[in-house]
Amino acid sequence: MSASAKRIGGLKLPQVSRPVTVTEQVYQTLREQLLHGQPGPNGRIVEKQITDALGVSRTPVREALSRLASEGLIVSTRHGYKVPDFSLDDVLHLFEVRMLLEPAAARQAAENHSKDGLAEMRRCIDEEKGAHAKGAVTRFLRAHSAFRELWLKRARNPLLLESLKRTVHSLQVIRRRTMSDSALRAFMIQTHEQLLDAIESGHPEQAATVQTMSIRGFERLVKERVFQINGHDKDNGGDPA
DSSP: OOTTEEEETTEEEEOOOOOOOHHHHHHHHHHHHHHTTSSOTTOEEOHHHHHHHHTOOHHHHHHHHHHHHHTTSSEEETTEEEOOOOOHHHHHHHHHHHHHHHHHHHHHHHHOOOOTTHHHHHHHHHHHHHHHHHTOHHHHHHHHHHHHHHHHHTOOOHHHHHHHHTTHHHHHHHHHHHTTSHHHHHHHHHHHHHHHHHHHHTOHHHHHHHHHHHHHHHHHHHHHHTSOOOTTOGGGTOOOO
């Protein structure tokens, strides 16, 4: 009996390969584009254009768009869907949630003694450095997203990871708007190297501390460079620390 077959009663049943549905293909295609900044903030998502470009019917496109909207990747409008933009309040809310969840995830990532993903994480950092040197923002974002996915996979709590999924697109929208700034890219490379060092060394508290400082530092830089708010502007959302 093959490894993929199971015997149930008197039957020997092979596992059935499930083909990827058209809806799933449309969803994955659109999700990939959205996570890497296409279209940009406030960009319209036109159902007819998608059906024509992909050569599919309206039903799978509508189902995919509805799923993407439920995940916060797009928002519904009177005329269809669009990519959300972000305000200062959006940034503050997002980073508040990240502070509650990500240090715990980083701690679990370092508690995981498996070597799975470590070499790939190092390659992602190398790719980030190469993209940073050339000012290749889209290439940097792809490596950046891959690094994040790899370290989060090391966390053991599926409910924690599910909660963090809701932050992915909001975070990606902010990064897309900010990663043309070389100082922000350099900061993210530095914190990724520190986080990987903590994970490789098996130091959970160090990993949690690194991720805490990464979130705080990125929030501060976004306030300063996107919203022109410095640390003394407390009344307007400045960093109180």
